[in-house]
Amino acid sequence: MGLFQPVVLSASARVCPVCQAELRSGELACPRCQTLVHRERLDAISKEALELERAGSVIEARELWRSALPLLPKGATQADWIRQHLRELDERIAGNAKTAALDRPQGKPNWTKRLGPLAPIAVVLAKLKTFFFLLLKLKFLLSFALFLGVYWTLFGPWFGVGFAVQILIHELGHVAAVKRNGLKADLPVFLPGLGAYVRWQGFDISVATRAEIALAGPLFGLFAAAGCMGLYLYTRMPVFAALAHAGAWLNLINLIPVWMLDGGQAVVALSRVQRGLLLAACVLFFALTDQKVFLLVAAGMVYRLFTKDTPEEPDTRTMVFFVLLLFALGALLKVIPMQPGRGF
Ligand SMILES: [Zn+2]
Numbered sequence: 087m088g089l090f091q092p093v094v095l096s097a098s099a100r101v102c103p104v105c106q107a108e109l110r111s112g113e114l115a116c117p118r119c120q121t122l123v124h125r126e127r128l129d130a131i132s133k134e135a136l137e138l139e140r141a142g143s144v145i146e147a148r149e150l151w152r153s154a155l156p157l158l159p160k161g162a163t164q165a166d167w168i169r170q171h172l173r174e175l176d177e178r179i180a181g182n183a184k185t186a187a188l189d190r191p192q193g194k195p196n197w198t199k200r201l202g203p204l205a206p207i208a209v210v211l212a213k214l215k216t217f218f219f220l221l222l223k224l225k226f227l228l229s230f231a232l233f234l235g236v237y238w239t240l241f242g243p244w245f246g247v248g249f250a251v252q253i254l255i256h257e258l259g260h261v262a263a264v265k266r267n268g269l270k271a272d273l274p275v276f277l278p279g280l281g282a283y284v285r286w287q288g289f290d291i292s293v294a295t296r297a298e299i300a301l302a303g304p305l306f307g308l309f310a311a312a313g314c315m316g317l318y319l320y321t322r323m324p325v326f327a328a329l330a331h332a333g334a335w336l337n338l339i340n341l342i343p344v345w346m347l348d349g350g351q352a353v354v355a356l357s358r359v360q361r362g363l364l365l366a367a368c369v370l371f372f373a374l375t376d377q378k379v380f381l382l383v384a385a386g387m388v389y390r391l392f393t394k395d396t397p398e399e400p401d402t403r404t405m406v407f408f409v410l411l412l413f414a415l416g417a418l419l420k421v422i423p424m425q426p427g428r429g430f
């Protein structure tokens with residue numbers, strides 16, 4: 087078939103297009119931000135295969151889907167999806183052959199009968215899948231407990247619980263945005279002392295959608311920090327002011343447009359001019375709020391003025407979203423009364 091070309095790693099594939107991490111040859115996903123190395127080729131394959139299926143060329147589509155598997159890391163959700171889809175296509179092809187041979191519609195297929203002697207293996211596989219799903223949940227729960235424990239020990243129970251819950255809300259912002267875009271997301275995994283991350287993947291995702299998913303975390307984080315501020319105003323308990331401050335500050339740090347930080351993922355959707363405008367906004371917000379964290383965001387923005395990862399079209403929505411988030415988080419930091427010492 088003319089559809090298959092050998093996979094050639096182009097020079098541009100040596101660096102992750104999203105976070106600029108260096109990629110070793112043979113690596114299928116960025117070790118830092120999980121972006122797929124063959125993203126574009128995979129997008130093209132899935133588009134073409136779906137078109138073939140729509141046109142009724144199921145066998146050709148199946149071959150094309152198979153050619154995508156070596157381009158994906160073993161554990162990738164897309165690989166799981168393709169394997170599942172291949173099974174469905176196998177059934178469709180087998181069904182077509184049967185119908186053609188017998189020239190009559192087949193009776194209700196029985197799952198066990200259809201699989202024949204392979205049925206016990208399928209049952210074991212299904213059980214394994216549930217097991218791994220539970221393991222994934224366990225990873226979430228255990229890492230959350232460990233994260234909470236660390237901050238509990240360092241800063242006491244109130245701050246520890248409040249901080250962990252804020253991080254959880256931030257991560258659920260990413261999960262919500264991933265789901266809203268019809269994609270699959272794992273539960274967050276917490277890294278004590280660092281933060282947390284959500285693994286998610288999907289086909290054919292625009293930089294604008296990636297930016298939306300990235301900024302949804304700080305947006306939810308803003309709500310969480312504002313909620314803490316509200317609780318402080320209501321209860322006058324200093325711990326809530328401290329939580330609001332820590333939350334707003336951490337979400338601003340997350341908007342520094344570098345590495346796998348949320349800002350680093352979002353800035354990819356912005357043109358050079360827009361990055362310049364964001365840089366100006368950071369300087370202005372620093373002048374208005376005196377929050378030094380804006381200088382870090384500004385420094386990151388200067389760096390991203392020179393990276394070669396600008397999109398074909400500027401994305402106004404992402405830029406407005408980004409500026410509003412910076413402003414709201416900065417304003418929140420400005421109005422929170424700082425607690426001298428650790429009085430919580
Ligand atoms: Zn990356």
Ligand SMILES: [Zn+2]
Nearest residue numbers: 303304340348
């Ligand atoms: Zn985030």
